[in-house]
Amino acid sequence: MYNRLDVICFAKSxxxxxxxxxxxxxxxxxxMQLFHKNSAPNGTALHLALSLVQQIxxxxxxxLLCIFGVIYALCFQWQLLVSLGLGQDNIQAMTYxxxxxxxxxxxxxxxxxxxxxxxAILPNAFIGxxxxxxxxxxSYNTLLxxxxxxxxxxxxxxxxxxxxxxxxxxxxxLRLYVRPKIGAAIMMVVQFLxxxxxxxxxxxxxxxxxxxxxxxxxxxxxxxPAETLEYLHSLGFFNLVICTLVxxxxxxxxxxxxxxQKPLPKTTLSVKLLPILSLFIIxxxxxxxxxxxxxxxxxxxxxxDTHDYMERSALYAKNHTSKYNALQAxxxxxxxxxxxxxxxxxxSETRTLMNAYNPNHVPNTPWLTAAKEDPHFTLFTNAYxxxxxxxxxxxxxxxxxxxxxxxxxxQSISIIDMAKKAGYKTYWFSNQGSVGVADTPITLVANTAxxxxxxxxxxxxxxxxxxxxxxxxxxxxxxxxxxVLHIMGSHIEYRNRYPAEFQVFNDGKINQEADFDNxxxxxxxxxxxxxxxxxxxxxxxxxxxxxxxxxxxxIARQPDGASFxxxxxxxxxxxxxxYLARNPEIAQxxxxxKDMYFTNDLEYEFICGILNMxxxxxxxxxxxxxxxxxxxxxxxxxxFGKTSLMEDTEY
Numbered sequence: 001m002y003n004r005l006d007v008i009c010f011a012k013s014x015x016x017x018x019x020x021x022x023x024x025x026x027x028x029x030x031x032m033q034l035f036h037k038n039s040a041p042n043g044t045a046l047h048l049a050l051s052l053v054q055q056i057x058x059x060x061x062x063x064l065l066c067i068f069g070v071i072y073a074l075c076f077q078w079q080l081l082v083s084l085g086l087g088q089d090n091i092q093a094m095t096y097x098x099x100x101x102x103x104x105x106x107x108x109x110x111x112x113x114x115x116x117x118x119x120a121i122l123p124n125a126f127i128g129x130x131x132x133x134x135x136x137x138x139s140y141n142t143l144l145x146x147x148x149x150x151x152x153x154x155x156x157x158x159x160x161x162x163x164x165x166x167x168x169x170x171x172x173x174l175r176l177y178v179r180p181k182i183g184a185a186i187m188m189v190v191q192f193l194x195x196x197x198x199x200x201x202x203x204x205x206x207x208x209x210x211x212x213x214x215x216x217x218x219x220x221x222x223x224x225p226a227e228t229l230e231y232l233h234s235l236g237f238f239n240l241v242i243c244t245l246v247x248x249x250x251x252x253x254x255x256x257x258x259x260x261q262k263p264l265p266k267t268t269l270s271v272k273l274l275p276i277l278s279l280f281i282i283x284x285x286x287x288x289x290x291x292x293x294x295x296x297x298x299x300x301x302x303x304x305d306t307h308d309y310m311e312r313s314a315l316y317a318k319n320h321t322s323k324y325n326a327l328q329a330x331x332x333x334x335x336x337x338x339x340x341x342x343x344x345x346x347x348s349e350t351r352t353l354m355n356a357y358n359p360n361h362v363p364n365t366p367w368l369t370a371a372k373e374d375p376h377f378t379l380f381t382n383a384y385x386x387x388x389x390x391x392x393x394x395x396x397x398x399x400x401x402x403x404x405x406x407x408x409x410x411q412s413i414s415i416i417d418m419a420k421k422a423g424y425k426t427y428w429f430s431n432q433g434s435v436g437v438a439d440t441p442i443t444l445v446a447n448t449a450x451x452x453x454x455x456x457x458x459x460x461x462x463x464x465x466x467x468x469x470x471x472x473x474x475x476x477x478x479x480x481x482x483x484v485l486h487i488m489g490s491h492i493e494y495r496n497r498y499p500a501e502f503q504v505f506n507d508g509k510i511n512q513e514a515d516f517d518n519x520x521x522x523x524x525x526x527x528x529x530x531x532x533x534x535x536x537x538x539x540x541x542x543x544x545x546x547x548x549x550x551x552x553x554x555i556a557r558q559p560d561g562a563s564f565x566x567x568x569x570x571x572x573x574x575x576x577x578x579y580l581a582r583n584p585e586i587a588q589x590x591x592x593x594k595d596m597y598f599t600n601d602l603e604y605e606f607i608c609g610i611l612n613m614x615x616x617x618x619x620x621x622x623x624x625x626x627x628x629x630x631x632x633x634x635x636x637x638x639x640f641g642k643t644s645l646m647e648d649t650e651y
Contacts (some may be wrong), residue, residue: 060113068106072098075132075157082136084143085150086650087493087511092119094154100288101161104281107167111277112172115264119257123191124171128164132157136300138201138211146178148456148463149496155297162285162293169278176264176274191254199246201299210619212299218404219304308440312410316444319410324417326449329615331422333582339541340481341424342534343415343607345394346523347432347489350550351570354520357381362505364520367528368572376574378594380624383571384638384645385549386601388562392640394443396601400617403601403641413617414445415607416484422611424482428452429471431463431488442486449484464499465526472530477538487526490519490551498522516553531574541579542610546571546600564650567638569600573610573625583612586625593624597633597645 075098081085086094096185109116124177136153142153170190174183204212212220264274295304351357354381356365356372363369372379386391386403396402399412416426428446431454446452451474455467465487475481488497494515504523505514525547534540547569549562580587586609598606608618609625620626636645 021088023212036125064106064110067109068102071105071161072102075102078132078136081151083151083491083494084140084148085496086152087495087510090152090493092340095452097154097158098161100284101158104165104285105161108168108281110128111169111274112264115172115354119259119261120171123167123257124164124167125256127167127191127194127198128160128501130195131163131297132160134198134201135211137443138516139298140206142211142213150493153298155293155301158293159289159297161169161396162289166282166285167191168196169281171258172264173275176266180263184255184368186419187258188251188255192251195250197299199250203243212302214302214306217299217302221303221306221310222539225420233544237548279325294472301399303415305440310498312440312444313556316410316441320417320444320448323411323413324420326419327413327421327615327617329418329421329613329617332614334612335480335541335578335582337578337579338478338480338539339576340475340477340483340534340538341419341611342483342485342530342543343484343542344527344530344543345397345484346545346546346547346570347390347487347491348549348551349490349520349523349547349570350552350565351381351383351547352565353550353553354570357570362517364517365524366506366521367524368486371531371574372572376576376592378575378578380571380573380593380598382597383546383569383599384564384599384636384648385547385569386565386599386638387640388549388566390548391441393600394445395544397548397603398442398445400604400619401601402604402622402623403599403637405619409441414448415604416445416482416613416619418604418608418611418613419482420450421615422482422613424480425476426450427471427475427481427483429454429468429483431455431465431468432486446484446486461486464497465522466529466550468498468526469529472533472538474603481538483534487523489523489547492551494519494553511553513553516551535576539578540643541576542575543574544572544607544610546603548600562639564648567648568650571598573598575610585627586610586612587626589629593629596624596629597636598624599636599638599645602631 049052058198076094079094083090109121112120135156139153140151171183171187174187176182179188201212204210204216208216210216294300308438349496353361354365354368355361355363356368368379372376385393386396398416399407399409399414401407401409401412416428419426426449428449428451430442430446431453432442433454453471453474455463471485472483475483483559491497492511494511497519498521502518502525503515504521505517507514509515531540531543532542550566550569552563552566555563575583575587575590590610603621604622605619605623606625608615609620620628621630623629624631633645637643638645
């Protein structure tokens with residue numbers, strides 16, 4: 001049997017001042033007795049369980065559950081209010097994603113329940129709420145312009161929730177281990193740094209009435225000390241005083257709130273157990289923020305994308321100037337009259353889900369289905385994407401780098417370079433982002449065009465592809481033009497890619513088969529508008545369309561791989577009467593090769609073939625528009641050059 005001292009020690013160990021349990025010495029003594037009763041084991045376990053249940057502070061449990069429910073409901077509703085065009089997958093991800101985020105907030109409060117105070121909660125809650133509110137409000141306010149159809153602000157909410165838990169647990173731990181003034185000073189610095197990005201956003205919004213855009217981020221990155229001082233001077237005395245007061249007042253308030261809190265009682269158990277329990281909150285929260293969440297919130301995503309853009313831009317520009325100056329290229333049989341060549345880059349369109357390719361599919365391509373009967377059009381039936389997502393595809397499709405040679409993107413000539421050497425005035429019009437991890441390589445090529453414009457360059461939020469049509473009026477019909485149009489096409493979320501009048505197909509499901517068919521229908525209409533306008537107004541000489549990759553409506557996103565279904569892409573070419581007269585051999589070869597197998601990392605070669613270029617930087621044997629084309633199905637590869645097309649059993 002244990003002696004009385006053992007019982008007292010055990011009782012003290014159960015006097016835990018946190019969580020929804022509080023054991024008295026009497027209860028502890030009762031538990032000890034249960035361990036030494038000679039009753040049956042089952043009975044002992046039952047008595048022990050009942051004793052433990054009796055000691056739970058059910059009122060505290062109820063309060064904590066209420067706190068969880070209220071925070072969860074408020075954050076869920078807030079996300080719906082400050083976002084646009086959320087799909088079913090977004091809402092489902094948010095439904096489950098908020099559980100751990102709100103959970104760590106509730107657990108952090110439960111851990112220090114007996115020592116909660118306004119001065120302990122309010123500074124950290126203020127920072128957390130600032131993250132939850134600032135990015136979503138400013139981005140929503142900036143983007144709510146009638147053309148933005150998709151905006152997901154959930155990441156800022158996650159940052160606010162996880163951030164509160166981290167800061168609160170850290171501030172309480174400092175009260176336990178560090179002298180009040182030193183702990184307050186440390187916490188003041190940490191809290192101010194946590195709030196700095198928020199202050200920067202509000203300051204930017206105050207000055208420019210906009211959330212921080214890529215243009216703003218570029219200015220911030222490129223501003224030196226002298227320019228900063230000059231800018232501060234330009235703010236005026238009143239604004240400068242306000243900024244100074246805010247910067248001084250906020251840390252002072254943080255320090256005051258921390259220093260006025262009483263140190264936590266240093267019991268043996270709290271000193272040993274509290275750090276472990278706090279780490280179980282802090283470390284997973286830091287892991288969640290650092291891995292996926294923090295880099296995606298406003299304006300961190302903009303800063304990271306801008307920094308990446310600046311680095312890549314410097315490297316590409318350095319290589320491009322010398323490469324372009326050394327480029328030797330001439331166009332054979334050029335037109336002696338003004339004409340326009342158009343290349344349209346599609347997005348996420350799958351040929352097997354298009355009526356023009358699959359007559360058994362719903363009629364989602366009325367224009368292309370009719371146009372393919374026109375002898376001026378050639379529909380390629382066996383085109384494949386080289387990768388299942390945009391950036392690596394277009395890095396290779398737009399340049400001489402491909403998965404059959406050893407050339408690198410930053411060292412390669414682009415199709416814009418070739419068109420310039422052929423004497424075309426080059427244009428790039430895009431409805432996709434201009435600066436971002438997913439856009440930077442494409443933008444670097446686009447910016448070498450004589451004219452490059454984006455529907456919404458700074459904000460990178462989706463608008464309908466019809467907005468691109470306005471740019472065609474900027475092309476001079478009396479010049480020789482090479483125009484690239486980059487559309488949103490069938491990019492997820494499908495429901496956000498077409499106007500309401502194009503919702504012809506409806507199976508009651510959001511962002512699945514019917515909505516995908518509607519995106520294809522809308523793209524078909526966009527292609528028709530481009531073709532009709534160019535033919536009537538721009539002396540259209542040739543028009544090429546291909547999709548970067550396909551999409552499977554049954555599997556929305558595939559970051560780590562893709563079935564062959566997603567690699568089946570549409571591709572067609574239109575050649576005018578004038579072109580046929582100048583280049584009859586190319587026209588015959590294109591028709592003869594319409595059923596040949598092809599991967600779109602060879603688009604550069606195909607377009608060079610259509611332009612009838614002659615250059616050391618163009619290999620006709622890899623151009624499906626050349627009689628020298630040598631590639632067979634067995635020679636072609638996809639999935640970053642690792643998979644032979646012979647493995648396609650889904651065809």
